[in-house]
Amino acid sequence: TAQRRGATHPEGRLAASGPVHRDGPGATTVRFTLVAPRAARVAVVGDFNHWDPARTPMRRAADGSRWEITVPLAPGRYDYSFVVDGVLATDPSAPRAPDADFGAPNSIVFVRGS
Amino acid sequence: MMRAAWRRLCAVAALAPVAMAARAQDVPYAFPASLPAATRAELTRLADSARAAGIPTDPIVLKAAEGVLKGAEPARIVRAARSLVAEYGGVRGLLARDASPALLTAAVNVLRAGMPRPALVDMLAAGSGDDTTLAAGLVAAADLVTNGVPASRAASAVTQLLRRRAPEAALLELRAGVARDVANGGAPDAALGARLSGILGGMRPP
Numbered sequence: 001t002a003q004r005r006g007a008t009h010p011e012g013r014l015a016a017s018g019p020v021h022r023d024g025p026g027a028t029t030v031r032f033t034l035v036a037p038r039a040a041r042v043a044v045v046g047d048f049n050h051w052d053p054a055r056t057p058m059r060r061a062a063d064g065s066r067w068e069i070t071v072p073l074a075p076g077r078y079d080y081s082f083v084v085d086g087v088l089a090t091d092p093s094a095p096r097a098p099d100a101d102f103g104a105p106n107s108i109v110f111v112r113g114s
Numbered sequence: 115m116m117r118a119a120w121r122r123l124c125a126v127a128a129l130a131p132v133a134m135a136a137r138a139q140d141v142p143y144a145f146p147a148s149l150p151a152a153t154r155a156e157l158t159r160l161a162d163s164a165r166a167a168g169i170p171t172d173p174i175v176l177k178a179a180e181g182v183l184k185g186a187e188p189a190r191i192v193r194a195a196r197s198l199v200a201e202y203g204g205v206r207g208l209l210a211r212d213a214s215p216a217l218l219t220a221a222v223n224v225l226r227a228g229m230p231r232p233a234l235v236d237m238l239a240a241g242s243g244d245d246t247t248l249a250a251g252l253v254a255a256a257d258l259v260t261n262g263v264p265a266s267r268a269a270s271a272v273t274q275l276l277r278r279r280a281p282e283a284a285l286l287e288l289r290a291g292v293a294r295d296v297a298n299g300g301a302p303d304a305a306l307g308a309r310l311s312g313i314l315g316g317m318r319p320p
Contacts, residue, residue, distance in 0.1 A: 050144065051179040076216075077223060077253055079180070088184065095260040095293070097227065101177065101194035102184040108260055110253070110293070112286055 028111050029070050032080075034058065034091070037065035039084050046080025046106070048073055053083045079106035143175050146182040153188040160195055169202040170215040173222075201225060208238055214245045220252035227256040233269035240276035250282040251275065254289035261293055262302035271310045284313050 032044045042060075043053035048071065058067040079097060081104075082089045090096055091107035099105050143161050145154045157178055161171040174195050181191035205221040206213075224234055237255060241248035251272045258268035275285055288309050295305035 045183060047176050050146075050176065051183040053183070077220075077257065083183075093297075095257070097260055099184075100226075101197065102181055102186045102190070104184050108257070110257055110289065112290065 028075065029072050030109060030111060031068060031070045032058065032082075032091070034067045034082050034084070034089075035065050036067055036084055039067065041085055042067040043083045044069055044071070044080055045083055046109075047078045048080070058082075073109075073111045075111050077108065077110050080109060081106050143171060145175060145178050148182055149178065149191070150188055153192060156192055157195055160192075160199060164199045164202065167203060167206065168211070169199060169206060170218060172215075173198060173202070173219060198222070204231075205234070208235060210243075214249070217245045217249040217252070220249040220256070224252045224256040224259075227259040227265075229255060229259060229265045229269060233265060236273050237269055237276060240273045242276070242279055247280075247282045247285065248276070250285040254285045257289045258292055258302075258306060261296045263292065263306050264303065267303060267306055271306055274310070275313065278314070278317055280313070280317065284317070288313055 034042055036042055042058040044056050044058060045051045045053050049055040056069055056071060058069040060066070061068050080091070082091060088104055090105055094107040094109060096105045097108050143158060145157050149157070157174065161174050164174060165171050177195050177198050178191050181194055186194070201222050202218060205218060205225070209217060209221065221234060221238070224237075225231065234252075237251060238248065241251065255268045255272045258271070259265050271288065272285065275288065288306075291309040291312075292302065292305045295309070296302050
């Protein structure tokens with residue numbers, strides 16, 4: 001299903017802490033976080049999950065305002081975005097890449113080799 | 115015994131055309147099912163031709179998926195995929211025939227980040243022929259530009275490190291260090307200068 005872009009999300013300005021990496025034996029995990037207290041559904045989409053919101057839904061944290069998900073990723077550079085109640089939103093704490101193809105910029109996460 | 119063997123042979127012969135037809139119709143690419151069949155067929159032809167030219171096909175599939183998520187019209191998705199294949203084709207000629215898919219993708223990404231083609235050529239020429247280190251250099255350059263470092267400065271820094279035979283770790287350290295400094299409020303150009311000096315200072319003189 002196509003997500004709306006250019007729409008104003010009721011959350012207004014979004015906040016995030018940026019992707020956090022943790023190296024483990026043979027794998028690196030990346031934790032994505034987004035502060036969106038009024039959202040009902042948040043997902044992360046990107047090159048690592050075929051841009052499919054159903055594949056990586058985020059979970060609301062115990063504080064009720066943050067949404068989190070930890071994803072195992074191979075080393076590399078990935079474009080990604082959040083989908084907040086059907087609206088695309090870049091990660092405010094990560095570098096952005098312009099999208100000349102479809103007009104909606106992406107966020108970038110770089111996963112180093114362990 | 116002979117009749118049983120003959121029956122098995124006949125069964126295999128009868129099934130063979132079915133199996134061949136199934137193989138011919140196989141779509142080996144996971145293009146989004148929500149795209150019209152004609153669009154998927156066009157993307158499949160494009161991916162087939164890319165594969166024949168030694169171009170990785172995963173980025174084409176991902177581009178189509180990204181387009182679907184962003185609500186792009188099928189024609190626009192095909193245009194974006196064609197453009198991506200053209201970019202891969204453009205860098206394919208700059209690299210060795212056996213260049214790794216990772217190096218190809220890194221070269222395309224550095225151009226997409228805004229690096230001029232001559233700067234890419236300089237960085238490739240400065241590499242020692244080791245795909246992994248060269249790809250790390252290109253990834254670092256793309257990320258530096260994404261973090262706000264002017265493209266010419268990013269290319270110059272990476273070219274310098276590649277000429278000095280800096281290891282992959284040094285290139286990744288440059289990228290990560292500048293990203294941290296910028297995230298903490300530092301000016302991208304100044305962060306690059308400081309980090310590059312630190313890395314070069316720790317290397318043996320040429």
